[in-house]
Amino acid sequence: MITEFLTRLRFLILRRDRGELEQELQFHIEQSIASKRVAGLSAAEARRQALIEFGGIEPTREQCERQLPGWWIGTVLQDVRYAFRGFRRNPLFTLSILLTLALGIGATTAVFSVVDRILFRPLPYADPSRIVSVGMAHSLEHEEFLMGRFYADWQDNQKPFSALAGQSTMVHNCDLVENNPEQLNCISFQMGFLPLLGISPVLGRNFLAEEDRPNGPPVVMTSYGLWKGHYGGDPHILERTINVDGSPRRVVGVLPRDFQFPTLETADIVFPMALNSAIQQTVNGGFGNPMRVFARLKPGVGVAQAYAEMQPIFESELHVFPAEARKEVRLSIRSLRDRETQNAQPVAWVLLGFVLAVLLIACANVASLMMARGAARQREIAVRAAIGASRARLIRQALTEALLLSCAGGLAGLVTARGLLSVFVGLAPTGIPFIGKAHLDLRIGVFAALLSCVCGVIFGLASALEKPGLATLNAKASMSRSHAFLRRCLVTAQIAVTIVLLSGAALLLRSFVKIQAQNLGMQTGGVLTVKAALPWSRYNTDQKEIEFYLQLEAALRRLPGSRGVGVTDSVPPGGWQGEFRYSDLVVQGKPRTPPGTGGSVASRSVTPDYFRALNIPIVRGQDFTDQDRTGNESEVILSRSLAARLFPDEDPVGKRIQTSELRSDVWSTVVGVADNVKNSGLTEQSGPEIYFLRRSVGDDWDGKRSIVLLDSVMLARAVEPWVRSEIASIDPTVPVEIEPLDQTVSRLADRPRFETALLAFFAGTGLLLAIVGLYGLIAFMTTQRKHEIGVRMALGATRGNILGLITSDGLRMVAIGGALGVGSALAVSKMLKALLFEVSTYDPLTFIAVPVLLTLVALVAILMPARAGMRVDPAVTLRAE
Amino acid sequence: MPQSIDLLQGTLDLLILQTLALEPMHGWGVAQRIQQMSKDVLQIGQGSLYPALYRLEYKGWVRSEWRTSENNRRAKFYRLTQKGKKQLETELASWDRLSSAIASVLGRVAEASS
Numbered sequence: 001m002i003t004e005f006l007t008r009l010r011f012l013i014l015r016r017d018r019g020e021l022e023q024e025l026q027f028h029i030e031q032s033i034a035s036k037r038v039a040g041l042s043a044a045e046a047r048r049q050a051l052i053e054f055g056g057i058e059p060t061r062e063q064c065e066r067q068l069p070g071w072w073i074g075t076v077l078q079d080v081r082y083a084f085r086g087f088r089r090n091p092l093f094t095l096s097i098l099l100t101l102a103l104g105i106g107a108t109t110a111v112f113s114v115v116d117r118i119l120f121r122p123l124p125y126a127d128p129s130r131i132v133s134v135g136m137a138h139s140l141e142h143e144e145f146l147m148g149r150f151y152a153d154w155q156d157n158q159k160p161f162s163a164l165a166g167q168s169t170m171v172h173n174c175d176l177v178e179n180n181p182e183q184l185n186c187i188s189f190q191m192g193f194l195p196l197l198g199i200s201p202v203l204g205r206n207f208l209a210e211e212d213r214p215n216g217p218p219v220v221m222t223s224y225g226l227w228k229g230h231y232g233g234d235p236h237i238l239e240r241t242i243n244v245d246g247s248p249r250r251v252v253g254v255l256p257r258d259f260q261f262p263t264l265e266t267a268d269i270v271f272p273m274a275l276n277s278a279i280q281q282t283v284n285g286g287f288g289n290p291m292r293v294f295a296r297l298k299p300g301v302g303v304a305q306a307y308a309e310m311q312p313i314f315e316s317e318l319h320v321f322p323a324e325a326r327k328e329v330r331l332s333i334r335s336l337r338d339r340e341t342q343n344a345q346p347v348a349w350v351l352l353g354f355v356l357a358v359l360l361i362a363c364a365n366v367a368s369l370m371m372a373r374g375a376a377r378q379r380e381i382a383v384r385a386a387i388g389a390s391r392a393r394l395i396r397q398a399l400t401e402a403l404l405l406s407c408a409g410g411l412a413g414l415v416t417a418r419g420l421l422s423v424f425v426g427l428a429p430t431g432i433p434f435i436g437k438a439h440l441d442l443r444i445g446v447f448a449a450l451l452s453c454v455c456g457v458i459f460g461l462a463s464a465l466e467k468p469g470l471a472t473l474n475a476k477a478s479m480s481r482s483h484a485f486l487r488r489c490l491v492t493a494q495i496a497v498t499i500v501l502l503s504g505a506a507l508l509l510r511s512f513v514k515i516q517a518q519n520l521g522m523q524t525g526g527v528l529t530v531k532a533a534l535p536w537s538r539y540n541t542d543q544k545e546i547e548f549y550l551q552l553e554a555a556l557r558r559l560p561g562s563r564g565v566g567v568t569d570s571v572p573p574g575g576w577q578g579e580f581r582y583s584d585l586v587v588q589g590k591p592r593t594p595p596g597t598g599g600s601v602a603s604r605s606v607t608p609d610y611f612r613a614l615n616i617p618i619v620r621g622q623d624f625t626d627q628d629r630t631g632n633e634s635e636v637i638l639s640r641s642l643a644a645r646l647f648p649d650e651d652p653v654g655k656r657i658q659t660s661e662l663r664s665d666v667w668s669t670v671v672g673v674a675d676n677v678k679n680s681g682l683t684e685q686s687g688p689e690i691y692f693l694r695r696s697v698g699d700d701w702d703g704k705r706s707i708v709l710l711d712s713v714m715l716a717r718a719v720e721p722w723v724r725s726e727i728a729s730i731d732p733t734v735p736v737e738i739e740p741l742d743q744t745v746s747r748l749a750d751r752p753r754f755e756t757a758l759l760a761f762f763a764g765t766g767l768l769l770a771i772v773g774l775y776g777l778i779a780f781m782t783t784q785r786k787h788e789i790g791v792r793m794a795l796g797a798t799r800g801n802i803l804g805l806i807t808s809d810g811l812r813m814v815a816i817g818g819a820l821g822v823g824s825a826l827a828v829s830k831m832l833k834a835l836l837f838e839v840s841t842y843d844p845l846t847f848i849a850v851p852v853l854l855t856l857v858a859l860v861a862i863l864m865p866a867r868a869g870m871r872v873d874p875a876v877t878l879r880a881e
Numbered sequence: 882m883p884q885s886i887d888l889l890q891g892t893l894d895l896l897i898l899q900t901l902a903l904e905p906m907h908g909w910g911v912a913q914r915i916q917q918m919s920k921d922v923l924q925i926g927q928g929s930l931y932p933a934l935y936r937l938e939y940k941g942w943v944r945s946e947w948r949t950s951e952n953n954r955r956a957k958f959y960r961l962t963q964k965g966k967k968q969l970e971t972e973l974a975s976w977d978r979l980s981s982a983i984a985s986v987l988g989r990v991a992e993a994s995s
Contacts, residue, residue, distance in 0.1 A: 021931070024908060024957045027950075028927055031909040034952070055928055063932035067939055 021061055029054055075393075079400040086401065090373070094405070096772065097369055101409025103765055104362025106416025109440065111355040111762075112447060113421055115348040117434035118341045124258060125336075126198020130297045132306065133262070133339040134164070136314070137332035139600065143263075143339070144332045145169060148280035148288025150317055157313050160306035161295035165192035168273060169290045171265045175535060177243045182230060183533060183735065186244070187267035190275060196296055197262070203227070204238045204253030211252070212272040214279060218249040219272065224257040226268040244269060246537055262294055262336055264433055287320070294336070307333045328581075341433050346834040347755050353831070354504065354762045357497050361766050364490040365773045366409075367458060370402065371487055372780045406453060414440065427757065429750030484781070491777050492817040494770040498763075499821025499854060500828060505756070505763035506846045507832055511839040512756040515749055520573055521677035523615040527741040528716055529571055530556075530708040530723055532734050542698035548730060549706055550696065553607070555726040561714040566610035567694060569704045571741065573678035573686075574748040578603040580659060582688070587646055588656040588667060601642060602679045602689040603659075605704055610691070611637075611674060613709040621653035621672030624693045634668040635693040642688035643673045659690075668692070682748050683837045709741070716740040755835060767854070771861045778810050779865035789869055790877030799870045806869050810862035811855075818851045825850075893925065893933050895976060898961065898969040901943060905960035907950060908934060934959060942968050 029050055036046035065071065087094040122128050134154075135144030146154065146166065155164050167189035174186035191212040194200065202224060211219050220242070222231075231237055241248045249271075261267065273291070280288030297306060314331040321329060334342070341348075374381075381394060389397075418440055428435040532552070539545050549567055556565045570577035582598030604610075608624035611617075619640060628635055636657065643652045656667045678686050694700045712719045720738050727736050782789075789802055797805075829841040839846075900906065900914050911934075912925045937943045942965030950956040961969070 020957070023955070024931070025927065027907065027954060027956050028909045030954070035913075055926065060928050060931055063928065064935045067932050067936040069939055 083401040102412035104359045105413025109417035110420035118348040131336040152277035160309045164295045165196040166291040166293040184268040188271040188273040201253035202256045207272040221253040221270040495817025496821035498770040500825040501763040501766040503825040505760045508756045511837045524742040528710045531737040564609045564612035564711040566613040568606040574681040586658040613711040636668045637672045637691040639689035775861040782869040790874040794874040806866040814858045907956040
């Protein structure tokens, strides 16, 4: 390569002029003539024969030039220059190809960047495919958990795993009590947890065995963020003792920066879990504390085999559960990826499918455009072939153009992808795992580059494989039959794919509208939710807590425009709420329902004004009253659906019920029935619900969250600062979180909104591209048929006939494509089932509206060029011959 | 006229190098010399001769200069370089190997090449 280059350089400097070869050949001919004359020929005859023998000079010259090493580089440059001249001459063509490619490649790359982490990219642990989440699943908790009392047993008796380790179930709040106090998230895990995942601390060490047991040395590990942020990356962090919740603890390690808990939680401080099986047998009713357990499969063991091997261990312990609960608990083992992203997988696959369909449409468009260009250039290519361009050279020229276009398109695609990705990330709701981490990286860049190259080669060859015949030189340029047929097929396929995309998006849109339009059973406008994080260290008795909230309630009631102030432990329609089993409900004087049946009941602990604040009507009996708050009687209000189930034919008011699990030996009196409220998220079936009166006694507040609801006639924005100042006047150190309820509810619909917006965007892109393709083909064919149209008109065809001719041609493609599209859309719409709410996958409205819409848009794309065909003047076209 | 034979790929280069090894020569001379020595069996057309000469020159095996020819015309003479001589030796050696191998396959005794 280097010698080639040097030779090239040498001969570039000592450039030979063309005359040199000329002279040399001239000499050759003269010598030839001379030798023939010596043989006895006449001067003229000698010259004639010598010239015949000699042949052409030009081919020799070209052959000689071709000997120069690296000669082909020059021809590539020629091809490139030629291609650029062509692009400049036809900017509309170039622009539409670039835009098509940018959209196709950009959308694909951006979406791939998002779904890559959900579907394909290995999780950030050592050999992540062998890590599983192990535990029990319950009808109230679908993610695997394990009660602490079983852990030791499982660990000792299990065979399929090479390691087993757990973390605590929930991140809890903890206070960093220092001169710079901060509320943090704390979690705990076992000594074996990090080694199981194959993670080592970036600083310091993992917990030691003597630290990971009850009453061990007080130590913690911190997150990278806490170390860098709160402690400013202090290099001596390992020598520090920090005070968490009032007890000093030594920092022994710092977690890596990109460490992520397999539960996808985030925590600032980690304690050793200090699990002790003897203690676990006694706490939490003998079940022990719940934990999340992860395990590493032994080599060669699959999830199914592990499940089979764990089943006996699981069943041998089932007897610990009360008989009625046994049916609801089951063993569950899932791969870590499923544990982390199972909910997001359907939408990720759908998104990937959508965007690949858009890419297909884009590629078809590009191929179609290139073919049209090829057809329009047939004459030019025939001329080039006639003056000596080889077939290989012509193909290479076409490939050069295609590759240039696709490289430029790929580049534009990357830029588009960057923009689209930041839009996705900006719009994405919190429920989609990893989306915050999605970014364009090398892998995805390569993916895009590969895509653009494949596109380039496909459409480059499509236009190059056509052999230019000499016939094209004298004939008027005309597209060959097979070519036109291929383009028609492409456009028909585009229309079919577009129908699939549009109907998918339309189904989701219908579903989203239904979600938005449904009756929640309560008001959300004008209601503020106020959460105060009372520091445990100071509010250490229920009485202090009750006092704070009673003061706050009174203060908020005095605010101008205040209509109702209630305290509750949870707010519908989504988010966390208390739940217990229906079978645990006992009605005085009635037989119990069979254990383990009837599903679950939502329970809320509320103060009297809760129903007023949310405007939930009391349909029977009466609301709780303020007097009841100081009474001894435990009172409940049932939701209408619960009342109907418990007391089918009688008046529930005054009946006494008991919830054996939550409040055994306390009988509660039903005082009223409230209307149903949506309480299991926006898209799930609502469940029965029971409201407990929250009296001003410690038992009713103990261990419960408290959320204050404020219904005000004023604008939320105006009320918020008042609320803050009222809280500050009670206790200025309490952190407060305030959010309008309608905003919270709207956030519940973020996920479907995001999905709908994304799919609608891609469907729109697909539609646009397909319509451009259709328009381009009809316009092209109209131009090609100008002559034919001229003849027809000269023979007496009216403009209407011509319009009909072109339109029916286009509509035939739309009809075939539409039929194919509706068929395939019906076949694949099942895949959307997981994303749809109260909309059938065969929704008739969708499957009628979408083809109609597409036909209307297509009609516009056909009529525009058809009008141009109508204006053909036969006198002009016929004379142009 | 005796039928001319298609030359093996690379053989033309070898013939030219061998011809130029005797003395510097112009293109016409090279063609004539090969024709004579092969008793008119090998006729080199200019269409392949000059590209071959250029190729050899680019490879640095021959060098060209304008000189006066035997009949007092300006002509371009090609001369073997040091590198070309070495190349000729290796090519001759491999030609010997090849031709004796082919000869033994064909069952003929190779004539001793000088």
